[in-house]
Structure formats: structure tokens, C-alpha cells
Amino acid sequence: MTDEQLHHRGDRAVFAEDLRADGEPEAEFNPGIAGRLPRKNVAAGALVRDGEGRVLFVDPTYKPFLEIPGGMVEDDESPLAACYREVREELGLELTLGRLLLVDWMPTHGVWRDSLQLIFDGGTLSRGQIRAIDPDGDELGGFEFLNLDAARPRLRPSKARRVALAHQALLSGDAFYGEFGRPAR
Template sequence: MAGNPVHGGDEARFARDLRDEGEPEAEFHPGIAARFPRKNAAAGVLAHDEHGRVLFVCPTYKPFLEIPGGLAEDGESPLAACRREVREELGIDVTVGRLLVVDWLPAHGVWRDSLQFVFDGGVLSRERIGAIRLAADEVSRFEFLDLEAARARLRPSKARRIELAYQAFLDGETVYGEFGRRLG
């Protein structure tokens, strides 16, 4: 990740903010921080074609569709992870817009619980779509589908999350969800 900021904003501002934060707080009880739980964070984009269909990718490592994006690395913000992962998977830079959904996903099988961020990826022009060059080791193909057509090829919680994101996009709002269900 050399050369890429680990945050979603201005590098100089981030450095000033970190400096202004001061020295890290010392542990009152040594070792307690290491015992705190850690969550994964993942981020992706809800991008559309000119017909309003959603962009999905077919990962090489799982049988379900995904939206472009992926896991945040240690020290990387969800926004920066989204930009990096989309660039890696699609080979193009997508303008990542406003946050549509934050969704909590519970631990399931070998996977720990996580926070899933979905950002607005905008409308991709025919030229942008034509410029897509997939990372062959991660993505076998991409396709644009309406939500109904995609639902059978998504995990139920992912289908609910994408539907939340799509509705948030239409309504101009940001939504909080748990396991793909809107709360609050």
C-alpha cells in the first residue's frame, strides 16, 4: 500500500490531526488494550450503469456476488479501503461519494463480526465501463443487474444491505443497519 494514504482525506490534515491529538494515552491497567475485541471493517461501492442497474463482481474465491470493495487493512480507514479495493478489483478509479449504509454483520463461522460500509459509487459511463480491467486473481467477471435479478445470487444479508443502500441512495440519506436490516 506504499504511497497510498491510509485515511480517506487530506494527508497533511491527517498528520496535523494526529499531532494535535497528543501523546497516546497510557494504559491504566497494562495489557488491557490487548484483551479488547477487534472488529473487521469492509467497504464497497454501490455503482450503477446508465439504466440504474447495480454493478456486481463475481469473486474467484466465493460462490456469491459482491459489490466492488473489500476489507480495510490495519490502520486504513473504510473510505481509503473502498477506494483501494475498487481500484484493485476493477483497474479504474471510481469517484466514491457519500456514505449510504453502515451495517453490522455478526460473527458467522470462521468470520468475526464486522462493520460494512457502502458508499455511493455514482453512475459509470460506457467509457468508464469499457476501461474496467479486472484483477484476475480476485474477480472473474462483472455484470450490471437490477436488485431482483441479483437477489438469488447474494447471501440474504448482502441482498438486504444492498437494498438498504439503494433506498438510501434514492432517499438521499445514510442508514444504519444490523445484518442488513434497517434500525433507527
């Protein structure tokens, strides 16, 4: 692949050109079926570390648990572009995201429909990058770097499993598929 193919970073113009190149969309084989098909939410986050290997967790103002940087993918936005946008909005950082570590399915829970949770390698931050973190005060109460054992009591159990699985993927060099934070084969 060329550098251009690898580094589009969710560029809407690139996708628009790709859609034009694909030609007319296929017709519905059964009129009205597209509107009746299920939709899933998608979220994208980054597994970001410090020089000691601890994971960056953010403290959202709107929920009682820690999260990793990231958030919901908007309509017509790629998960990769959403991850870049969310990290920039939440932390004021322009990171170079690495490979996909994990795709994790999450079941419907209360008012929240089932979703796919993607975690990308957010890399290791330098001391200068850490000093430059500027948390969005409306959305975040702060941030901290923690090892997984220290973070676990402050995470939902499914999030703790998901982050641990993404960390395992990082160390193994593989990408994993999980279901509610548990490895699935």
C-alpha cells in the same frame, strides 16, 4: 469545511499530522486492557450503477456469490481509502466516491468475526468508464450490472438485504444504520 478537509481521501499523511496534533495518546487506565479489548473487522464497498440504474456486481473467484466492488480495510487504513483502493485493484477504475450510504453490522459467522460493512455511493458510470473496467483476473471472474431482483438469487441473503438497504439510502438521500442487512433504529 474546506475542500482540503473534505477531500483527504484517507491520506495517511493527513492522519499522521492529525495524530501529532492530538498529542500523546492517553495512558491505559488499567494496564494491559487495550490488548484485551475486542477488535472488529471492517469492510468497505461501493454501490456503483450504470445509466439504467442497475448495480455493478463482481463475481469473485474465491466464493460462489456475487459481491459489490470493495473489500477489507487494512490496519491503519480508513474505510474510505480502502474502498478507493479495492475499486482500483478489482476494476482498474479511479472513481470519485460519494457519501456514505450505509453502516451495517454483521454478526460472527463461522470463522469470520463480527464486522462493520460500509457502503459508499460509487456513482453512475459513463459508457466509457464501463468499457474501461479491467477486472483483476486473479480475484474476479467478471462483472455485470443487474437490478436487485435479478441479483438476489446470486447473493447471500444478508448481502441482498444490505445492498437493498444501501440503494434505499441512496434514493432517500439519508445514510442508514443496519444490522445484518436489516434497518435498525
